[in-house]
Amino acid sequence: MLRFALFGAGRIGQVHAASIAAHPRADLGWVCDPFAAAAGPLAEKYGATATADVDAVLADEAVTAVVIGSSTPTHVDLLTRSVLAGKAVLCEKPIDLDLARVDSCWAQIKDIEHTVMVGFNRRFDPTFKDIRDRVSAGELGRLEQLVITSRDPEPPPAAYLGGSGGLFRDMTIHDFDMARFFLGEVVEVQATGANLIADYIADAGDIDSAVVVLRGAGGALAQITNSRRCSFGYDQRIEAFGATGMLSAANQLPTSVRYYGAERTESAAPYFNFFLERYTPAYRAELDHVITSIEQGSKPSPGFADGRAALALADAANESLRTGRTVTLG
Amino acid sequence: MLRFALFGAGRIGQVHAASIAAHPRADLGWVCDPFAAAAGPLAEKYGATATADVDAVLADEAVTAVVIGSSTPTHVDLLTRSVLAGKAVLCEKPIDLDLARVDSCWAQIKDIEHTVMVGFNRRFDPTFKDIRDRVSAGELGRLEQLVITSRDPEPPPAAYLGGSGGLFRDMTIHDFDMARFFLGEVVEVQATGANLIADYIADAGDIDSAVVVLRGAGGALAQITNSRRCSFGYDQRIEAFGATGMLSAANQLPTSVRYYGAERTESAAPYFNFFLERYTPAYRAELDHVITSIEQGSKPSPGFADGRAALALADAANESLRTGRTVTLG
């Protein structure tokens, strides 16, 4: 059994705790959170020890790996200390909101043998992964266009927005990673944004709707459509268009029931409302990947560099938004 | 141009008149109906002559073909006289409600060179025809099961029911023909019926819901599901299940629009409400087939024997319904 410690007992921490508990070759030793009221019950649920003491966790030699699911500002510090303590790390995205801090983090760990994975869970979604695998296998010929639709059900509360880093670094970052998953490196970014949903988002200096167009090193174009609010649930779709065919990922339904009546036909249930339901299998597969990597001594993917690259795309999108110009990347 | 006369200016007569007018190689010479108020406007609309005089129509040498769309009791007489007058005939189903009358009609025309087609329009529906062609071409291997769903939007009025011949001869007769289209001859019939919809149907001695199971000479099983009322429109579907695959015909939609909202997703518009909308292309193709057959001197299909066979299946279904036994056919 591979023992994990979890940093952060919030919503995403609970997802990871459940995944660890359900994995046949892993168990949860610690839940570490400054808020005892959060750490306690979660630890108890899975037979772990609750603590607010990071050092105690990292000093426990029985702990092989940590999951960092705490608030974004704490990621760099916890990631660095965990690597220095010899732990394997699965760190939630983003590594940080500030590229300079990400780079200084890297400077501290790059010469140490480490296992660091960044939690871009969507790469492990069975539907998206199947499309990526088939594109990689050449089923569509050359990939020419990638269309990513990504809309959240509800905008975050005002209190969250301030520290979120803005739409591109908070929400689109998943889509930037998905674009990179298909296109490899991105060489051009063009972003358009709008405020259409809620005044408090504009008041916070952020946008709530966006279209981002990317050009991959291989020439393919990708586009990302974002909205902070979607009346029909969590809208998560992809189309990969190639020379000889297209593969699409439709939204997923909790059942296959359809209704037919006088007003409408073939009507399905609402989509999964948010990531906890939609991406449960992806979170499980992500955890399984890091566990298998640790067991086999291989590097998990996506890694630190992928986390940095997605953040760099978010920064480029912000620059394009500000200047109205296409931004070219190194 | 091939000149047609039309017997019957009712709902189905209007369908045929429009098809004739729209065909590039046909025109409509006469509309013959005892009700002048029906014949007149229809004739005027397409530049034809209205009349109640059958003899005048059949004496017109410019008329090559007739369409019989009048009430069922008139079919045999009009068909016989038209054949004797040397006209090609497209006769609406059923030829008659009484198998003995059908046979005596046949006795009168069988030794005359004739062109008689029976109006089982669904054989010409592009979707059903595509499945039939692919089954015939062996795409599914041996055909094993055929599932026909056929539900009308609304039951006919009480006044119509009395002369309808009952569900099997009035409505299911189309499905019996469709079963024969796929299976060839049918050797066994088993029918179950129920009264679930409206008391006046039961009062008329008829059923409103049915399941009929057929066995084809080649061994395949077919089943027909009927209802006289369907809340979501005209329900017309087929599944052909074979050794190596299945082909299905879904209901058809007027547009490809889908709606997504908080209550439901992927919701389509109601289906076509009835046969005039659903089978417009089938009626057009049916007419084109009889015209082409006349032009080429070939026999149109389905012919008189097909009209008789479907009626014989309806009678067998009624017998099975009455006795609770499987009925074996010659």
Add this chain to the structure above:
Amino acid sequence: MLRFALFGAGRIGQVHAASIAAHPRADLGWVCDPFAAAAGPLAEKYGATATADVDAVLADEAVTAVVIGSSTPTHVDLLTRSVLAGKAVLCEKPIDLDLARVDSCWAQIKDIEHTVMVGFNRRFDPTFKDIRDRVSAGELGRLEQLVITSRDPEPPPAAYLGGSGGLFRDMTIHDFDMARFFLGEVVEVQATGANLIADYIADAGDIDSAVVVLRGAGGALAQITNSRRCSFGYDQRIEAFGATGMLSAANQLPTSVRYYGAERTESAAPYFNFFLERYTPAYRAELDHVITSIEQGSKPSPGFADGRAALALADAANESLRTGRTVTLG
């Protein structure tokens, strides 16, 4: 924790073992099977004790409940002994192939306080359950027609067929239960069968394809379409047709990926191949139901009487098949 013992370490036993292990309030104490080579590894996998000794299992007071997943001929004996030993029972279908043995089993347990559930897992499938709940809530008005399509991917081997009890008692029994789930009691059965797939099935005196028509006590008609072989996987569908609408359960797909190319469009992956994949959530929910029933002291459903009733329908279908007549049930 509620401790289970499992009788039978075969395919279905493994499903139940996994469900028990995954349930937060259950664990597996024993795996009991005369074949040590099967019991041993399965027990080891879940930290249970392997044995061939039924008495030892039933004597263990720590065991609250048993799952009977052994071969059909052993069910009645194990069920009776387990009830006499005071254990709650989840027994796989069928209780037995012989209605008389089922009744004598009942005679032995009926006066003892017992908790017996029969494993008609499909009642717990989220899709079917959602339709049943909505039908029960009146969303469709009166239920008029129920269409069940149930086809297995591959026929069982000849060796299995001999002891299977025939198509209706082995395979259709699930569909009979599903019909009862929607219709309540069934008053009429009409069955048609055919041999279309494999000679060895006919040689064994069994059919491989069937259509069964049922009439419910409330007047609704149900039809069941069966085949022992389906080229596109496990075909498990339901349509509930009522006065004001229809609800359908389509087959389920492992991903939402669709392919579009020059030869075809909107093409999905193959369906789940068999019950282990298709009904995993149903098996989990079924176990949860029996556990909750035990905890709350309520009667689980479907119970012994449901197991008997489905078998009685299978017998009636066999009689209809033999006589070509509709069979009326008490």
Add this chain to the structure above:
Amino acid sequence: MLRFALFGAGRIGQVHAASIAAHPRADLGWVCDPFAAAAGPLAEKYGATATADVDAVLADEAVTAVVIGSSTPTHVDLLTRSVLAGKAVLCEKPIDLDLARVDSCWAQIKDIEHTVMVGFNRRFDPTFKDIRDRVSAGELGRLEQLVITSRDPEPPPAAYLGGSGGLFRDMTIHDFDMARFFLGEVVEVQATGANLIADYIADAGDIDSAVVVLRGAGGALAQITNSRRCSFGYDQRIEAFGATGMLSAANQLPTSVRYYGAERTESAAPYFNFFLERYTPAYRAELDHVITSIEQGSKPSPGFADGRAALALADAANESLRTGRTVTLG
């Protein structure tokens, strides 16, 4: 009957000739084309007179309306002369490739009472029109995002490309009009293009793939995805995303047949290959609209100003493509 003259006997001219012939209140008097080998057969097919003499056509007082389906460079001259001759005009898009010529055309006709419609046929597609009507009726709340996918099956030949005006003025112009149909005026354009398909397109100085992002005066964002080649046929889709729901227009299929087999399930036929099949109902409805407008003395829509506006968007897209900057419109 309203008599039409047709300029241009090529592919699109044939579409219009057929629509005129099929319309119950219109007929075709002239087919005018410098190539007698094209004009002659088309005129003969519909009982019209073939000519190369524009003046003769415009001098015919029996002609009420003209359809301009000739090559783009002739549009302005024919449109101007037709208006001066008092004819109503349905002019194919684009009015011209040069905005200055369009404006000088307008200067010549603006003070004359005229009826001019521009052939943006897609506004009359029943599916797109239904979505537009429902959006206008407020079914989605405020419209926030419009996603237009528009891919042709095959790139045009090199010979055509030279005079096409480039992707944006030749192909995307339809999508610009569709964006205006939903958004009203457009205030910002941002374009990205690529050469991914065929060298001869790049050699001609044109792109073959593009993404264009637009901002409407009301704040909504629209995006257009274009490709000159699509392996699965003519890809024509729209999604209108609003505050309370989404409406989508899927591609359309010639039949509702689906195939299920060991390799794939739910597989549909290829889409319509190109605009003649896909948009037949739209061309018919477009013609009906101009006829009804003439009969009622109302202004048809889209009109001259719409033709100009779509061209102005194409020019803005070209400027954005060249500069890498967002282009703001008046």
